[in-house]
Amino acid sequence: MTTLEAPAKPVSPAKFVPGDFKSDLKPIWCPGCGDFGVVTAITRALANIARPPHEIAFVSGIGCSSRIPGYTTAYGFNTVHGRSLPIAQGIKLANPELLVLVASGDGDGFSIGGGHVAHAVRRNIDITYIVMDNQIYGLTKGQLSPTSSRGRKTVTSSFGSLEDPVNPLLYVMGYGASFVAQGTPADMTGLAKIIEEGIRFPGFAFINVQSPCVTYGLEDQQLKAHKTNMQSLEAMGHDASDRAKATELAREYGTKLYTGVLYRNPNPPTTYGQGVAERQEALKKLAVPRHEILNRFKPTH
Amino acid sequence: MSEDLIIGIAGSGGDGVVSAGESLITAAALEGYHCVMTKSFGSQIRGGEASCRLRLATRPVLNPNGPLDVAVALNWDDFRKFGAELAVEAATIVIYESSTGVAPDKLPLQGVKPTVVFSVPITEMAAQHAGTDKAKNIVIAGLLAGWFGIGRESMLAGIRKKFAKKGATVVEGNVRAFQAGLDFAAANPLPEDRRLSAPQSGGETKLLTDGNDMCAAAAIFAGCTFFGGYPITPSTEIMQFLEREIWKYGGTVLQAEDEIAGIGAVVGASFAGQKAMTATSGPGMSLKTEMLGLASLAELPLVCVNVQRGGPSTGMPTKAEQSDLYQAAFSAHGDCLRPVLAPTSVGDIFGVTVEAFNLAEYYQTPVIVLSDQEIAQRKETVDPIDTSKFEIINRRQPSGAELTNYARFKLTESGISPISHPGMVGGNYLAAGIEHSESGRPTASGEMHARMNEKRFNKFNPLKSRRDLFAVEGDPEAPIAMVSWGSVAGVAREALRLAQAEGLQVKLLVPQLLYPVAETVYQDFFASVQRGLFIEQSHQAQLYRIVRMHVDLPAQVKPFAKSGSNPILPTEVLEKLREMVVAIQSGQPQPEAIED
Numbered sequence: 065m066t067t068l069e070a071p072a073k074p075v076s077p078a079k080f081v082p083g084d085f086k087s088d089l090k091p092i093w094c095p096g097c098g099d100f101g102v103v104t105a106i107t108r109a110l111a112n113i114a115r116p117p118h119e120i121a122f123v124s125g126i127g128c129s130s131r132i133p134g135y136t137t138a139y140g141f142n143t144v145h146g147r148s149l150p151i152a153q154g155i156k157l158a159n160p161e162l163l164v165l166v167a168s169g170d171g172d173g174f175s176i177g178g179g180h181v182a183h184a185v186r187r188n189i190d191i192t193y194i195v196m197d198n199q200i201y202g203l204t205k206g207q208l209s210p211t212s213s214r215g216r217k218t219v220t221s222s223f224g225s226l227e228d229p230v231n232p233l234l235y236v237m238g239y240g241a242s243f244v245a246q247g248t249p250a251d252m253t254g255l256a257k258i259i260e261e262g263i264r265f266p267g268f269a270f271i272n273v274q275s276p277c278v279t280y281g282l283e284d285q286q287l288k289a290h291k292t293n294m295q296s297l298e299a300m301g302h303d304a305s306d307r308a309k310a311t312e313l314a315r316e317y318g319t320k321l322y323t324g325v326l327y328r329n330p331n332p333p334t335t336y337g338q339g340v341a342e343r344q345e346a347l348k349k350l351a352v353p354r355h356e357i358l359n360r361f362k363p364t365h
Numbered sequence: 366m367s368e369d370l371i372i373g374i375a376g377s378g379g380d381g382v383v384s385a386g387e388s389l390i391t392a393a394a395l396e397g398y399h400c401v402m403t404k405s406f407g408s409q410i411r412g413g414e415a416s417c418r419l420r421l422a423t424r425p426v427l428n429p430n431g432p433l434d435v436a437v438a439l440n441w442d443d444f445r446k447f448g449a450e451l452a453v454e455a456a457t458i459v460i461y462e463s464s465t466g467v468a469p470d471k472l473p474l475q476g477v478k479p480t481v482v483f484s485v486p487i488t489e490m491a492a493q494h495a496g497t498d499k500a501k502n503i504v505i506a507g508l509l510a511g512w513f514g515i516g517r518e519s520m521l522a523g524i525r526k527k528f529a530k531k532g533a534t535v536v537e538g539n540v541r542a543f544q545a546g547l548d549f550a551a552a553n554p555l556p557e558d559r560r561l562s563a564p565q566s567g568g569e570t571k572l573l574t575d576g577n578d579m580c581a582a583a584a585i586f587a588g589c590t591f592f593g594g595y596p597i598t599p600s601t602e603i604m605q606f607l608e609r610e611i612w613k614y615g616g617t618v619l620q621a622e623d624e625i626a627g628i629g630a631v632v633g634a635s636f637a638g639q640k641a642m643t644a645t646s647g648p649g650m651s652l653k654t655e656m657l658g659l660a661s662l663a664e665l666p667l668v669c670v671n672v673q674r675g676g677p678s679t680g681m682p683t684k685a686e687q688s689d690l691y692q693a694a695f696s697a698h699g700d701c702l703r704p705v706l707a708p709t710s711v712g713d714i715f716g717v718t719v720e721a722f723n724l725a726e727y728y729q730t731p732v733i734v735l736s737d738q739e740i741a742q743r744k745e746t747v748d749p750i751d752t753s754k755f756e757i758i759n760r761r762q763p764s765g766a767e768l769t770n771y772a773r774f775k776l777t778e779s780g781i782s783p784i785s786h787p788g789m790v791g792g793n794y795l796a797a798g799i800e801h802s803e804s805g806r807p808t809a810s811g812e813m814h815a816r817m818n819e820k821r822f823n824k825f826n827p828l829k830s831r832r833d834l835f836a837v838e839g840d841p842e843a844p845i846a847m848v849s850w851g852s853v854a855g856v857a858r859e860a861l862r863l864a865q866a867e868g869l870q871v872k873l874l875v876p877q878l879l880y881p882v883a884e885t886v887y888q889d890f891f892a893s894v895q896r897g898l899f900i901e902q903s904h905q906a907q908l909y910r911i912v913r914m915h916v917d918l919p920a921q922v923k924p925f926a927k928s929g930s931n932p933i934l935p936t937e938v939l940e941k942l943r944e945m946v947v948a949i950q951s952g953q954p955q956p957e958a959i960e961d
Binding site: 358 | 388391394395519520522523524526527570571572573574578579582585586588590591593610612613614615616617619621622623625626627629630631632633634635636637638639641655656659663715747749750752753786787788789790791792793794795796797798799806807
């Protein structure tokens, strides 16, 4: 085509299929693991988002769920247990153009990693935090998790857990999160949808995925039970902009399995990144050439 | 005339003790003198006791330690709280506030009778001439300018500038207060002329700053665009300097929620391709250990500054020590190696920090800079630094060809694999703390693990030949040697100066590269040596022990090590050197090498 010819149609944006985001690394997960569904849902969401894999940074900690980045074609980073949030935030601050995803589990995210949640929420850096919550420690073979129920018997609670579980939904709602959603691989369409919405949401987005452990999970925690028990928030007519109502529903974590968007702030606060960009722009003109930085140590009274 | 004066000033917080010191050191810098100033406070946030020590000289000041030539006490209770930090001897010229009511021959100093003592109505002079006793520091400046010939013109100019905004009356009042100090000194001359001679280097204006600010400035120069950290004494000023500056260069400073998150963000920023740094002290290093190991396994560049303080645990936050070397060299679990560099002064922390970034980028590794509280927080005059001398090194990125079937951890001859970062087409890879194959995929293969360990260690081999990271001073064939590092190297350098003045045949090795141990450098240095000392500020003599792990030292090379907050004096070291000379001359037999 020469420059004198007009194109026949407008050039369409890059088209991706979910397979473009799936790597050929064979997962270590047990057959039937909920995480298979999660990675599929993620690849579907990413296909719709249509950012190329090399522009995506997928960070995780340690656990079965944290293996996910390696099963995608994105730049992946399996970090250390409980510390994926600070690392992911560093990546996003260093290069705001990247799409940054974080995968975690109930232990990685709410036990050892629990201290970082508040700050990731309030800092509101534009990353998407997907936690695969299965109320048990799978990778290390069956220990108690912070979301395990009181009385639960596991290899580290032979006589029953003496603790009440953490409520991940209330946790993040309490810290003021602007996007909170929950899903299950039992509803793949719904799961892919909330992941996509979370990624698109400007700011910190939290997605709690009830992703059953087939090996150490309880009978009533498996996908079959999810199919029966799950209740679509949308179908219930839930108004996701109602923070109070969302908090009320969040309290029912553990007894109810609500799926969909629990809360989406209709007036999302500016992201940390926006603040940084504005500041960098405003202060740029004050920069002295780097090699002249020592001039500020010239003595004056 | 004097070539070298150590001045100590103490009083209550709010007395202007530190202001007086700042005026003096600024004047010294402007007039081309060499000066080092340290400050010391009680533990209260406000009020409490305050002091500063200045060592002013006509040639480079190697270390600030030593008994006072001049002591200025605004009140004796506060002065005495500083104990040995402000050591008064018989020869010390004592200047003190007369309204303390203390008689000049009855100074409350244990077992010391200074012969030259001035009781000065400092507060009264301030009130009388400037109308406020806040001008005490101005009076002190005048007294010192008068007796010791320091910076009269500079200080007057400083006074005029400082108070300009407050109007002519205030300016003139302070000028009169300064003059009152000069007049008192003129009317009460010292028994002998102790004014400073002209600076030996020709009086060129020097830079003036402290170690933390210089370190931060070096990071900017080196191209750092990300700092993540957490406040901890005595490192916080590094974060604060960068927080004022880095946005101008398109960078970010994140005061994270804790030490781990601070370095975590740095690891992330490095993964994303940025030059990134964190800074902390001992307790923070302990927390950061796991992240350092992750960065080592993932072969990610980063700079981690540890401004050492008294340890262990909470230790002594406002005192220097050199007891974190073991931790720097050995911290993270598993077989891994992180280079450790140590600056010796405010002047050289610039170059050391730039080098740290270069090593981090080149070797794709965390690099630890072991500064200490003294270097960090002392103000020092620094000869102007020619920044054009410094090379800036960036990480080796993959070429187009290397991005086809890109293997992030490719086993190369040098052990260094080209490193991509998110955003780079074709450079996608999985970074991990888990052991991996060349592609980055997790592995538990013993063979691959052994090869990767070899890669991660062998890549550092060229570092052990970096003789430019070692300074050897004195007679190269000397049978008596010293090794010293960090701020204590200044003490050793002064001891060398004193030894050479006595004609002793001594040499000194100052390593900036502490780890990995450059075996051949030490072997060559110790080839001529019969007796020697490793001089350092730690109970365990940590560098001595680490070097001995790798190098057979002559049996009579021993540690001279003290716990922090126990100043090591050049004269003490000189005494040991003299003993060694005598021992060699008297032909004492060399005992068998022993493990002590």
